[in-house]
Amino acid sequence: MELELRHFKIICAVAEAGSITKAASTLGLAQPALTAQLHRIERALGGPLFERDRRGARPTPLGELVLARAKLLLPAVSGLREEAARFANNAALPGDTPAxxxxxxxxxxxxxxxxxxxxxxxxxxxxxxxxxxxxxxxxxxxxxxxxxxxxxxxxxxxxxxxxxxxxxxxxxxxPVFVLLSTDHPEAGKAEVELSALAGEQWGATPGDGCFAECFAAACARAGFTPRTLYETDVVTCIDMVEAGDAVVLCQPMFREMPGVVPVPIAGNPLRxxxxxxxxxxxxxxxxxxxxxxxxxxxxxxxxxxxxxxxxxxxxxxxxxxxxxxxxx
The missing domain is CATH 3.40.190.10 (Periplasmic binding protein-like II)
Structure with missing residues (x-):
């Protein structure tokens, strides 16, 4: 097997996590799949890279050697890609306008x-x-x-x-608005109290960061715990609102369309x-x-x-x- 950059990334991930299971979660792989890949890498390199027991995974002397090389190799390749991408984009039109x-x-x-x-x-x-x-x-x-x-x-x-x-x-x-069905009792109001939606199922488009935690905190200040927060694509969010299965947290620039309406939340608790x-x-x-x-x-x-x-x-x-x- 020819070693590739992804193999060195796997080795570094296992070393940093100290566990095959944790590394698999970090890499978005199933634990058996990661274990099988690691075995193939070890066969290619001629020996075990980690000692594995109930306490986790620790590098062997061979693993330490490979890790030292990987920690030099991966940043170097990343830097090369960055410089190459910038160089490839360097042809510009007159002035400050890029090509x-x-x-x-x-x-x-x-x-x-x-x-x-x-x-x-x-x-x-x-x-x-x-x-x-x-x-x-x-x-x-x-x-x-x-x-x-x-x-x-x-x-x-x-x-x-x-x-x-x-x-x-x-x-x-x-501010963050809430998308309601036009049949919802709160849909015709200039703004809706968060507490008035305490019994609803909730939806939102996916994202990283602290938004889910901030939403839960806003609900707690309003005196309730949200039942569910579905994360799904925009089309499914609209379908759920139209069907009355959920109300959806949305941007205020959400396009107004038949069947649904974006409504401000009183006090603008989310930004x-x-x-x-x-x-x-x-x-x-x-x-x-x-x-x-x-x-x-x-x-x-x-x-x-x-x-x-x-x-x-x-x-x-x-x-x-x-x-x-x-x-x-």
């Missing part, structure tokens, strides 16, 4: 608006997109040079994704900060000010097409687009 731009996003409405703005202002610019529910994944792609800019969201005052060396700017701060991030050493970093400006314009365009949120912002001007702020 192509790779956007990563965990936020739906703004990505489409930003692509529209870029096509309108820079029609010669080649734009590609990558969407993920994970802000941490997108931050990793920024750090590795696989995307040039990322649009992500974080809960309340939580810090940006924990990737060193990146710059993050706040694009907007929004969501929308960030734009990039690597300061990337070949496209000089385009950052323009990109943030166009993202803000895209955000404003979306808000203008959401009359319910526009009316909300008249009452709560501290929310919405924050403009081109200093780096966090």
């Amino acid at each position: 192509r731009l790779r956007l990563g996003s965990a936020t739906g409405p703004v990505l489409g608006g930003l692509v529209h703005q870029l096509n309108a202002v820079h029609p010669e610019l080649e734009v590609t997109t990558h969407v993920s529910w994970s802000s941490e994944e997108l931050a990793g792609m920024l750090a590795d040079g696989r995307v040039d800019y990322a649009l992500v969201g974080v809960c309340g005052d939580a810090p940006p994704p924990a990737q060193p060396g990146l710059i993050w700017r706040t694009l907007a701060t929004d 969501w900060r929308n960030l734009v991030g990039w690597h300061p050493d990337s070949a496209t970093a000089s385009f950052a000010d323009q990109l943030v400006k166009l993202a803000g314009a895209a955000y404003q365009d979306v808000i203008a097409r959401r009359p319910r949120y526009s009316r909300f912002l008249e009452r709560y001007p501290m929310y919405g687009v924050e403009g081109d702020r200093a780096a966090l």
Whole structure:
């Protein structure tokens, strides 16, 4: 068997976790599958890499040798990929406009608006997109040079994704609304008390960070414990709301459509900060000010097409687009 980088990542994961079971969970693998891979790696290297017993897994002398090499090899390859990606993206148009731009996003409405703005202002610019529910994944792609800019969201005052060396700017701060069926008793109100939804099943789109914990804390302050929080895609969320099976936590820019309505939560107990991030050493970093400006314009365009949120912002001007702020 030819050794590959993923094999060295497995060895490092087992060493860091100190357990095959914990490493399997970290890597998203079944424990038997990881054990089988580790056996194949050990056969390729000529001996056991870990002593395994009830207390966990500890490197053998051969394992220590391989780990030392892996800890040099993996960062070197990651750095090579990052430099190669930036070099490949280095061909630029006159001025600070790159020849192509790779956007990563965990936020739906703004990505489409930003692509529209870029096509309108820079029609010669080649734009590609990558969407993920994970802000941490997108931050990793920024750090590795696989995307040039990322649009992500974080809960309340939580810090940006924990990737060193990146710059993050706040694009907007929004409250979290609740999506209700138009037949729901609270649907016609200007805002709904969280306690009025104490008996409901809940839904939300997936995400990392502390949002689930912040939601549970908000419910506790309102005097109840939420029954369920389903994590699923947007289409399924809408179906569940229409069927009356759940109410869904949503962004205030959620498109209004027949059968469902986004409603503010009284007191705005949950907030969501929308960030734009990039690597300061990337070949496209000089385009950052323009990109943030166009993202803000895209955000404003979306808000203008959401009359319910526009009316909300008249009452709560501290929310919405924050403009081109200093780096966090």
